[in-house]
Amino acid sequence: MNKQKAKRAGLKRRERRVRAKIFGTAERPRLSVHRTNAHIYAQVIDDVDSKTIATASTLDPEFKATGKLGSNKEAAELVGKLVAERAMAAGVTMVTFDRGGRLYHGRVQALADGAREAGLKF
Numbered sequence: 464m465n466k467q468k469a470k471r472a473g474l475k476r477r478e479r480r481v482r483a484k485i486f487g488t489a490e491r492p493r494l495s496v497h498r499t500n501a502h503i504y505a506q507v508i509d510d511v512d513s514k515t516i517a518t519a520s521t522l523d524p525e526f527k528a529t530g531k532l533g534s535n536k537e538a539a540e541l542v543g544k545l546v547a548e549r550a551m552a553a554g555v556t557m558v559t560f561d562r563g564g565r566l567y568h569g570r571v572q573a574l575a576d577g578a579r580e581a582g583l584k585f
Contacts, residue, residue, distance in 0.1 A: 477564035485561050486510050494546070494558040494578065494585065496571055502533040503570055505546040505578075507555055517549035539570040543577025550583060557584045 464472070487493030487510040497504040504520040519542050520526070521533025526545065531538045550558070558578075565571050579585070 474564045481561060481564055485559050487559060487561075491557045491559055492516055492550075492555055493561045494550075494575075494583070495561040496563050496565070496574055498563070498565055498570055500534060503539045503542055503574060505542055505574060507546060507550045507553075507558060516553050516555055517546055519543075519545035519549060536570055536573040539573040540577035540580075543574035543579075544581040546574075547578040547581030547583040551581070556582070560585045 485493055487508050489509050489511055492507050492509045495506045495508055497506075502521040504522075505518065506515050507517040508515050521531075521538050521542060523545065526533070526538070526541060529541065531541065560575055562571050567575070575585075
């Protein structure tokens with residue numbers, strides 16, 4: 464197995480380990496974060512009904528209107544605020560945080576901080 468495949472396999476293993484402990488309900492859905500080198504994505508998911516309640520990413524028109532890049536902490540914080548506003552508009556105030564196998568550091572932490580600033584509790 465080459466180095467890239469080993470890194471991807473490790474990430475998938477950590478994702479499964481985190482998801483085994485976190486489950487989103489209608490009262491407290493899961494805030495899932497997916498990060499790539501160029502962009503960051505966030506979804507608020509109700510796992511009982513398998514429905515996405517709110518979503519935001521650095522590819523959204525609202526984000527692109529700000530003129531920021533999608534690969535830094537400021538962008539991640541803005542995406543956190545966007546997803547929190549959309550979730551609160553849908554009636555969600557509390558979530559569980561799913562870091563997606565990534566460390567709670569850098570852009571993932573910035574997204575969580577932005578969502579907390581906008582009013583989500585977790």
